[in-house]
Amino acid sequence: MLTRPDLLLRIEALTVLLASMVCYSALHGRWVLFAASFLAPDLSLLGYLAGNRHFAAGLYNAVHNYAGPLALGLLAWESRSLGMEWVAVIWVAHIAFDRLLGFGLKYSEAFQPTHIQSARFFRSS
Numbered sequence: 001m002l003t004r005p006d007l008l009l010r011i012e013a014l015t016v017l018l019a020s021m022v023c024y025s026a027l028h029g030r031w032v033l034f035a036a037s038f039l040a041p042d043l044s045l046l047g048y049l050a051g052n053r054h055f056a057a058g059l060y061n062a063v064h065n066y067a068g069p070l071a072l073g074l075l076a077w078e079s080r081s082l083g084m085e086w087v088a089v090i091w092v093a094h095i096a097f098d099r100l101l102g103f104g105l106k107y108s109e110a111f112q113p114t115h116i117q118s119a120r121f122f123r124s125s
Contacts, residue, residue, distance in 0.1 A: 006102070013099035020093040029086045037087070041094045057106040064095055064105060 002008065024034060044063040047056035062068070069091035076084030098104075104114030 009104075010100055010102065013096045017093055017096035017100060020089050020096060024086065024089045024093070027082065027085055027089065029089065033086060034090055034093075037090055038094055038097075041091060054108040057108040061105045064098060066092065066095060069095070 041063045044060045045056075047059035050056060069088045072084060072091065073088035076082075076088055102114070106114055
């Protein structure tokens with residue numbers, strides 16, 4: 001089990017998802033807002049409609065890594081903006097949920113496999 005990066009990444013993602021939901025609850029977030037905006041980061045997939053896989057993968061990866069919500073969370077904390085804190089936590093939850101399902105960062109060469117799915121190709125039989 002500890003030698004299966006894909007499984008470890010999914011366990012990590014589940015942990016982050018649960019932690020983000022606990023944080024959202026601690027921030028007294030509105031669960032209707034959580035549900036309504038949970039899939040918003042997937043709008044970055046619209047970049048694939050442009051036909052440029054390099055641009056689309058870059059856009060998707062920019063939205064689906066933890067740097068963005070971390071920066072937003074720090075900005076929200078500094079400015080004492082509860083709404084921005086909620087958005088940052090929802091964003092983290094979305095990324096974690098995607099990773100839990102096995103959706104990872106995209107390569108510009110193809111939509112599949114992602115950085116998580118490619119781990120299975122390196123597993124020894």
